[in-house]
Amino acid sequence: MVEPVKGPLHGIRVIDLTRVLSGPFCTMILGDLGADVIKIEPPKGDPVRAQGTMSEGHSGYFAGFNRNKRSVVLDLYGDGGREVLRRLLSDADVLVENFRPGTLDKMGLDAETLKTLNPRLIVASVNGYGSEGPYIDRPAFDFIAQAMSGFMGVNGDADGAPMRAAPPVSDLVAGIYAALGIVAAIVSRQRTGLGQTVEVAMVNGLLSLMAYLSSEYFATGKVPERTGNDHPLVAPYGLFRCADGQIGVAPSHDQILRRFLDALDLGWVLSDPRYDSNTARMARRAELRELIEARMAGQPRDHWLRALNAAGVPCGVVQDLAQVFSDPQIAAQQMVIETGWQDGPAQKVLGFPIKLGATPCGLHRPVPRLGGGTQEVLAEAGYSAEEIARLAGSGAVLLP
Amino acid sequence: MVEPVKGPLHGIRVIDLTRVLSGPFCTMILGDLGADVIKIEPPKGDPVRAQGTMSEGHSGYFAGFNRNKRSVVLDLYGDGGREVLRRLLSDADVLVENFRPGTLDKMGLDAETLKTLNPRLIVASVNGYGSEGPYIDRPAFDFIAQAMSGFMGVNGDADGAPMRAAPPVSDLVAGIYAALGIVAAIVSRQRTGLGQTVEVAMVNGLLSLMAYLSSEYFATGKVPERTGNDHPLVAPYGLFRCADGQIGVAPSHDQILRRFLDALDLGWVLSDPRYDSNTARMARRAELRELIEARMAGQPRDHWLRALNAAGVPCGVVQDLAQVFSDPQIAAQQMVIETGWQDGPAQKVLGFPIKLGATPCGLHRPVPRLGGGTQEVLAEAGYSAEEIARLAGSGAVLLP
Numbered sequence: 001m002v003e004p005v006k007g008p009l010h011g012i013r014v015i016d017l018t019r020v021l022s023g024p025f026c027t028m029i030l031g032d033l034g035a036d037v038i039k040i041e042p043p044k045g046d047p048v049r050a051q052g053t054m055s056e057g058h059s060g061y062f063a064g065f066n067r068n069k070r071s072v073v074l075d076l077y078g079d080g081g082r083e084v085l086r087r088l089l090s091d092a093d094v095l096v097e098n099f100r101p102g103t104l105d106k107m108g109l110d111a112e113t114l115k116t117l118n119p120r121l122i123v124a125s126v127n128g129y130g131s132e133g134p135y136i137d138r139p140a141f142d143f144i145a146q147a148m149s150g151f152m153g154v155n156g157d158a159d160g161a162p163m164r165a166a167p168p169v170s171d172l173v174a175g176i177y178a179a180l181g182i183v184a185a186i187v188s189r190q191r192t193g194l195g196q197t198v199e200v201a202m203v204n205g206l207l208s209l210m211a212y213l214s215s216e217y218f219a220t221g222k223v224p225e226r227t228g229n230d231h232p233l234v235a236p237y238g239l240f241r242c243a244d245g246q247i248g249v250a251p252s253h254d255q256i257l258r259r260f261l262d263a264l265d266l267g268w269v270l271s272d273p274r275y276d277s278n279t280a281r282m283a284r285r286a287e288l289r290e291l292i293e294a295r296m297a298g299q300p301r302d303h304w305l306r307a308l309n310a311a312g313v314p315c316g317v318v319q320d321l322a323q324v325f326s327d328p329q330i331a332a333q334q335m336v337i338e339t340g341w342q343d344g345p346a347q348k349v350l351g352f353p354i355k356l357g358a359t360p361c362g363l364h365r366p367v368p369r370l371g372g373g374t375q376e377v378l379a380e381a382g383y384s385a386e387e388i389a390r391l392a393g394s395g396a397v398l399l400p
Numbered sequence: 401m402v403e404p405v406k407g408p409l410h411g412i413r414v415i416d417l418t419r420v421l422s423g424p425f426c427t428m429i430l431g432d433l434g435a436d437v438i439k440i441e442p443p444k445g446d447p448v449r450a451q452g453t454m455s456e457g458h459s460g461y462f463a464g465f466n467r468n469k470r471s472v473v474l475d476l477y478g479d480g481g482r483e484v485l486r487r488l489l490s491d492a493d494v495l496v497e498n499f500r501p502g503t504l505d506k507m508g509l510d511a512e513t514l515k516t517l518n519p520r521l522i523v524a525s526v527n528g529y530g531s532e533g534p535y536i537d538r539p540a541f542d543f544i545a546q547a548m549s550g551f552m553g554v555n556g557d558a559d560g561a562p563m564r565a566a567p568p569v570s571d572l573v574a575g576i577y578a579a580l581g582i583v584a585a586i587v588s589r590q591r592t593g594l595g596q597t598v599e600v601a602m603v604n605g606l607l608s609l610m611a612y613l614s615s616e617y618f619a620t621g622k623v624p625e626r627t628g629n630d631h632p633l634v635a636p637y638g639l640f641r642c643a644d645g646q647i648g649v650a651p652s653h654d655q656i657l658r659r660f661l662d663a664l665d666l667g668w669v670l671s672d673p674r675y676d677s678n679t680a681r682m683a684r685r686a687e688l689r690e691l692i693e694a695r696m697a698g699q700p701r702d703h704w705l706r707a708l709n710a711a712g713v714p715c716g717v718v719q720d721l722a723q724v725f726s727d728p729q730i731a732a733q734q735m736v737i738e739t740g741w742q743d744g745p746a747q748k749v750l751g752f753p754i755k756l757g758a759t760p761c762g763l764h765r766p767v768p769r770l771g772g773g774t775q776e777v778l779a780e781a782g783y784s785a786e787e788i789a790r791l792a793g794s795g796a797v798l799l800p
Contacts, residue, residue, distance in 0.1 A: 007584075007588075008584040008585060008587050008588035009584060009588075011591075012587075020652070021611075025611070033584050047653055051633065052612055052615055052616055052619065052633060053615075053616055053619040053620050054619075055619050059615075060615035060616070060618050060619040061612045061615045061616070063615065064611055064612060064615040065611070065612075129729050129733070130729070130732070130733045130755070132733065133728065133729040133731075133732025133733055134728050134729055135729040137709070138709045138714075138716075139656075139709070139712050139713065139714045140714055141650040141652050141714035142650070143629075143631070143637065143638070143648055143650040144648055144650055144715060144716040147648040147717060147718045147719065148716040148717070148719055148724075148727070149719075149724065150719055150720060150721045150723075150724040151565075151566075151567070152648075153718055153719060153720040153721065153724075154566040154567070154720075154721070155563075155565055155566045156556075156563065156566075157557075157560065157563070160557065160560070161628075161629070161639070162639075162718040163555075163556065163557070163563065163628065163629060164628075164629050165551075165555055165565050165569075166551075166554035166555045166556075166613065166624075166626065166627070167551070167554070167609045167610055167613060168611065169565075169569065169609060172608075172609045172611060173576070173609075174753075176573070176576050176577060176580060177576060177753050177754050178754075179580055180429070180576060180579055180580040180583060180754065181754040181755075181756060183580060183583045183584050183587060184407075184408040184409060184433050184583050184754070184756070185408060185756060185759075186587055187408050187409060187412075187586055187587060187590075188407075188408035188409075188756075188758070188759045190587075190590055191411075192758070192759075194758065196756055196757040196758035196759065197755075197756070197757035197758075198754065198755070198756055198757070199754075199755040199757075200753055200754055201733065201753070201755075203729070203730075203733075204733055204735055204751070204753040205753045207730070207735055207750065207753070208572075208750055208753040209567045209569060209572045209573075210567055210721065210724075210750070211421075211425070211464055211465070211567055211572060211750075212452055212461045212464060212465075212568075213566065213567060213721065214464065214721060214725075214749075214750055215452055215453075215459075215460035215461045215463065215464040215749075216452055216453055216460070216461070217721045217722070217725070218460050218747075218748040218749075219452065219453040219454075219455050219460040220453050223720045223721055223722045224566075224720075226566065227566070228561075228563065229561070229562075229563065229564050231543070233451065233452060237543065238543070239547075239561070239562075248543055248547040248552075250541040250543040250544055252420070252541050253447055309538045309539070312539050313539065314528075314538075314539045314541035314543075314544045315544060316538075316544040316545075316547045316548045317547060317548070318547045318552045318553055318562040319547065319548055319549075319550055319553060320550060320553040320623045320624075321550045321553065321554070321610065321613065321617045321624060322617070322623045323550075323553075324548070324549065324550040324607065324610075325614075325617070327548070328533065328534050329529050329530070329533040329534055329535040330603075330607070332530070332532050332533025332534065333529070333530045333532065333533055333601065333603075333604055335604055335607055347618075348618040349614075349615075349618075350608055350610070350611075350614050351604070353574075353577050353600055353601070353605045353607070354577050354578075354580065354581040354584070354598065354599075354600055355530070355581075355597075355598070355599040355601075356581060356584070356588075356596055356597070356598055357596040357597035357599075358588070358592070358594065358596035358597075359585075359592075359596065
């Protein structure tokens with residue numbers, strides 16, 4: 001299934017030197033938005049091609065991060081491959097890499113060289129700690145960024161250990177921020193005519209989500225503690241037992257709290273001095289939970305989901321992925337779509353979280369096989385069949 | 401401290417009807433990137449102005465989401481306030497709202513009306529479930545989106561309960577995606593001359609981070625389970641005890657694993673049939689942890705952080721926010737900055753995760769007091785002093 005409508009980034013060419021997660025997620029989003037993403041891979045390919053469960057020799061893990069790209073295999077350890085890369089960069093719009101800071105310089109692609117080669121080029125880097133400061137030489141990985149950013153310190157049960165988020169949130173949040181920085185640089189370039197550098201560090205990106213926890217720390221000097229599923233500033237809030245399981249209820253302010261308690265015939269609670277302020281309720285969180293669960297235990301989850309949603313109280317159930325992917329709302333939002341591999345089977349992937357009315361995200365290209373775009377992309381760059389054959393013969397490029 | 405350099409979105413005007421978190425985070429990012437963000441507030445203001453710990457009557461929580469904005473107070477329940485809003489929209493670039501789907505229509509601002517009013521206007525909505533599907537009328541909240549998206553189902557200890565992430569990740573990820581969708585629509589508009597709708601649902605945004613967990617589910621049909629700090633696909637990985645506490649180590653592939661084990665004089669492990677494949681190591685995760693911790697227990701954390709980083713092994717410590725904000729790397733990255741309130745005190749806020757070389761993010765405007773921009777913005781829109789006074793007298797607008 002190929003989407004006919006052109007995305008908002010149609011006509012933008014991205015040279016993608018990234019591998020594994022943060023960078024490939026960034027460039028996949030750019031590809032979903034219509035950019036022409038050329039994924040430069042080493043002869044062995046992005047290591048993720050061999051990770052996760054393989055189906056007919058294909059990694060769904062790789063597909064989930066690399067649809068809407070063309071794969072070009074270059075040996076960047078040799079001059080031949082590097083010369084091809086320089087030619088591709090000379091008329092590209094964006095270069096994205098997620099090496100450790102300094103690696104691009106070692107490849108002969110320092111900022112000055114790139115500016116001379118193509119002053120309109122936007123040069124984006126996704127890395128662990130940023131390219132300035134004492135940790136620039138440290139290797140990074142999602143789990144480490146979750147630990148160093150303060151995220152793990154607040155995540156988890158009050159009486160438990162610091163807990164990482166299951167998804168690689170620091171990789172993915174950095175990838176989204178990098179895509180945003182790149183598109184903002186494109187807007188800027190339309191005014192200035194010049195490219196610029198864009199950098200997002202995984203630790204900084206995840207720290208930016210520490211939002212109100214940081215504000216509270218700045219205001220009080222107190223280190224926020226782990227509170228599990230309890231909100232540190234609001235009660236009641238969390239998972240509550242019904243006759244057949246738990247539902248989550250999050251009364252975000254007093255008006256919604258009143259609706260919630262009224263729906264449970266507990267309206268009196270708010271005029272009881274023991275519970276008549278959020279401070280008082282925070283102090284008697286457990287008591288309040290007992291009162292609430294005493295009511296909710298009398299009916300199944302579906303009853304409360306209907307009643308509370310109808311009353312305008314945010315509530316829902318904890319869904320596992322099987323339930324998510326059979327949820328009619330997820331289907332209505334087309335959050336599971338099917339693409340294909342360049343060399344074969346159909347492939348389920350997640351849909352597009354950004355819904356644009358006129359120039360929507362779409363499936364513009366299948367998941368590329370290793371080097372599946374080498375011939376085509378080099379020909380577009382003006383290489384003759386003979387030159388391509390010579391480059392392949394010298395090992396500078398690999399043809400599938 | 402006001403940043404002199406103009407951001408990449410300089411000249412873009414955003415009319416911001418959002419409140420609480422997801423929308424304000426989106427528009428703050430647009431403001432950080434240089435957009436002129438006009439935050440329309442009801443006479444009582446964004447409820448977050450009264451949330452969190454107050455310092456000298458100011459909420460740091462509000463400041464953390466609303467720097468780089470001007471505040472205009474309009475009564476949108478009355479025709480007078482709505483007429484002012486329409487005039488502001490007629491020459492704006494972007495409208496952002498995070499009401500429940502349909503609310504804008506009820507305010508007389510349906511898609512057709514907005515298109516007639518200003519065909520170049522980009523109309524962005526951040527909501528819980530999206531504007532199509534069976535759940536469109538359900539109220540949403542971060543905790544509920546974490547539950548419904550599948551995130552909580554995989555987050556937490558194997559033997560524990562589903563666990564929310566401590567920060568409001570579904571609000572914030574949706575806010576970043578919305579900012580990206582808006583900037584992409586600006587790029588598209590430079591080609592088409594027309595605005596369009598942009599929509600991001602909190603559940604969809606968070607689901608998009610379920611990345612490889614979804615790929616594994618699609619490939620195997622097995623529901624991914626909670627694995628706490630263990631990686632479901634890789635071992636060894638996680639927190640390991642040293643003489644004076646734990647450090648996180650994440651050997652993301654075999655080469656790094658070899659470096660890790662060599663640094664511990666455990667190189668032999670990889671040629672031992674019990675541990676010579678990731679599958680074998682996954683099956684003997686606990687055993688492997690004992691071997692590793694037996695070595696690491698002999699030295700303090702700093703020793704291993706130095707040794708492993710030097711060996712190119714991603715590692716780090718779990719930092720609490722006090723440690724994060726005294727970390728020299730966080731300082732070098734300027735991830736804590738000081739802005740001010742329009743009506744007073746200095747205010748610490750988080751820095752900018754997107755680093756742009758030529759047109760950086762910056763502090764263009766202080767944190768606005770309620771209605772602190774009403775007079776100025778209405779005057780810019782062509783209202784005379786008399787008209788403004790009349791509007792204030794009628795209660796359509798509120799002057800501070």
